[in-house]
Amino acid sequence: MGNYNYFYRCIGCGRELDAPYSVCPFCGGPVIIEYPEPRFRVDKSRPGIWRYGSLLPGFGETVSHGEGLTPISSVDGVLVKNEKKNSTGTYADRASAVIASYAKSTGVRLIKTEYIEAFTQSLLYYLKGMAKVRVLVRSLDSLSMDDIVRIYGMNNVDVTTKDTSIGDEARINYLNPLTIEGLKTIVFELYERRVRAENIVVPLETGVLAYSLVKGLDDLRKAGAEPGYTVVAAVVKGASVPEIVMRLGVKVAEIEAEEVLDALGRLTRKGFVTMPISAVSFAVARILGSSVAVLTMGYKPYRLYTGxxxxxxxxxxxxxxxxxxxxxxxxxxxxxxxxxxxxxxxxxxxxxxxxxxxxxxxxxxxxxxxxxxxxx
Structure with missing residues (x-):
């Protein structure tokens, strides 16, 4: 069972809200879910991330496609949490499981979301056969070829460049309280497994993943646990820092581009293929020591030599x-x-x-x- 004692709150103006708005309709601040009586209990009989239902919102029905419980291994002396092992190969599946559960439980039949490659792909997979999705594309150049094939091959999807509303559609962009609840379960898994590390290093990107993990640590502390981790958002020196990260005081570690290339080389020579953005968190974790690197797109074994x-x-x-x-x-x-x-x-x-x-x-x-x- 989930925790049915929860409410939505804007962390900007402090108002309690009646729905999981992407941003507060009063001040534009981020919205989170809070639990008046938090408790942390692991229910191993439940699938996926819902084993942590005591610190997730309680819905009438839950959706899971085996997301979560991703492996942790040592690569070149660095602990790596491999999110490639989720259903669609991205940590966004954790968010999609919570969003799909919300939609199924509340009867939402039309959802509008702004296109973000990995998130959109994951959300469409989780909502298939459950709700129709309108995908807002801000720039045609942002569409990946893989997503073009997937999106236009699905019956429950419309694609638009017009930011207009239709009827009772629910607007759920990547930054929303349901996403935060799903992503924070990465922290719960590390805590449950008692992984020995001081830092959890993630790529900065939009800042949503970093803040979600910070929120997860805060929820654990409120429930009486002492996880002992610090979330570090890794970024290439000179890149801009998202407002949500600055506003909430998330720790940021900058790294030179050359060090990212070195990390890519190390991973490739060990037979792993990953995205440059993942190499950023790997490189920072290697420099800091006593860290777990969360690879956003994960890695997959690739045999460079067959002999x-x-x-x-x-x-x-x-x-x-x-x-x-x-x-x-x-x-x-x-x-x-x-x-x-x-x-x-x-x-x-x-x-x-x-x-x-x-x-x-x-x-x-x-x-x-x-x-x-x-x-x-």
């Missing part, structure tokens, strides 16, 4: 750096290959005398470690 000879070279590089490692530990560092490939290559290297192994007891298990036994 086992290349994997052999990477195993040698790892063992020279670390001294000794298990096959699993090596695979965690080089996930562009399969774990099975590591075992096969290591078996051959052991036969040839390139690596030596030793077995140690770890509790009730036996663990096999590998090390270089000569200079290959």
């Amino acid at each position: 086992r000879g290349q994997l052999r070279e990477e195993i040698i590089e790892l063992l020279r750096e670390k001294g000794r490692m298990t096959a699993y530990e090596m695979w965690k560092e080089r996930q562009s290959y399969t774990l099975r490939a590591f075992y096969k290559v290591l078996r051959g290297m052991e036969v040839r005398g390139e690596v030596c192994s030793e077995v140690e007891a770890r509790g009730a298990r036996k663990v096999k470690y590998f090390r270089l036994c000569k200079n290959p």
Whole structure:
């Protein structure tokens, strides 16, 4: 169950409102959802982000497509929360799950939203068969080819360049209290898993993701928890800072463009493909240390080299750096290959005398470690 004791409030003028407005109709300030009696409880029987229903708005019906619970792994010594593993490959699915639940529970049948690539794609997926969507496109140049194909291939979508209202349509842009509630669950997952880090680094972009995580931390504290994280919004030096970030005092870390290129290179050499905006948060997290980088578009393994000879070279590089490692530990560092490939290559290297192994007891298990036994 969700928390039915909540209300909408403008953080600009403080007024309580009767709907999830994108901005306050009185002062234009951001609108959030507040809980008079916050509590944090994890219900593992519920799907997706709704396991955190005690700190999410209570709706009569909820919608989930398996969003949330995205994996955390170490990439080049940096903890990475991979939001690519959501239903449409973006953290926006968390927001869409809450928006779709609101629409289904309140009977909204027509929604108008301003086009933002990843968010629009996600929202259309979650609202399919539930509500008709009018997509406002401010600039034709902003439309991606993938979205053109998807949008015009769906029956529940109209596209317009005219910012006019029709009947009882609900206006739900990316910045709205429902989006904030969905995105903040990233923080809840880190807290539930007791991830050891001081900072949660996200790309600045519109500032909505950063503020949502700040709001999630605030909700946890009000519920009596002590998450101990600081949200850091990462941006390339010289870029503008959104008003919502300045207004709410979100911590911002600037980085040189050259450092972003270096981060892209590091990720690519390890077999991962990601967007430059994600590399910004990765680079800042690497510099700050003790940080989790939230990659906005995530990353997907991409095998740059298919031959086992290349994997052999990477195993040698790892063992020279670390001294000794298990096959699993090596695979965690080089996930562009399969774990099975590591075992096969290591078996051959052991036969040839390139690596030596030793077995140690770890509790009730036996663990096999590998090390270089000569200079290959």
